[in-house]
Amino acid sequence: MADFLISFGKTMAFEGTYSNDPDDTGSETYRGVSRKNYPNWTGWVIIDSYKSKPGFPATLDSDNNLLDQVRQFYKVNYWIKLSGDKILNQATADYLFDCSVNLGLNRTITFLQKSLNILTDNNLSEDGVFGPNTLNSLLNYLNNSKPTYLIKLLTIFRGNHYINIVTTNLSQRKFIRGWLHRV
Helix, strand or coil: CCCHHHHHHHHHHHHCCEECCCCCCCCCEECCEECCCCCCCCHHHHHHHHCCCCCCCHHHHHCHHHHHHHHHHHHHHHHHHHCHHHCCCHHHHHHHHHHHHHHCHHHHHHHHHHHHHHHCCCCCCCCCCCCHHHHHHHHHHHHHCCCHHHHHHHHHHHHHHHHHHHHHCHHHHHHHHHHHHHC
8 A cells, every 4th residue: 555655755855845936827835735726725824924034935844833734735635535545556656646736636637547548448437536436447457567557658648738838838838847857
């Protein structure tokens, strides 16, 4: 069974800390949590309380309560929704978790469903919903095959998504190297 803290640690190595880049479509973010997409996240109250204090934003990383809020956020909003504890292979769980954090849960699940349909005889609905059919198909695949081909297909879909972002919105070009490094 995969371990959330291992996946979380790997993803956090890419997410950075506080950012408020005007070109970032997520706007203000802390460790990848976007205020635009998650305005009611409890961590924003903590972050806002630091903004008028000396040392902001560096001081955020010493607040253990805030770091706990980040861990909980990712566990509830991504790991549990991917049934991460049921995935038999850590590398696959790591990749799906990171992909979900970076691309969004529905897009990642759709890419997973497409990949499983390519690699198996399954006929999964490519609806972006991680239901029992998707979980069973993933578990069956991992029981009978190495995760390598699944991760490669996911990487192709992911890379193509980044290319589409950059070719349709040139302001996002400055992020492409970081995205590609991540895959």
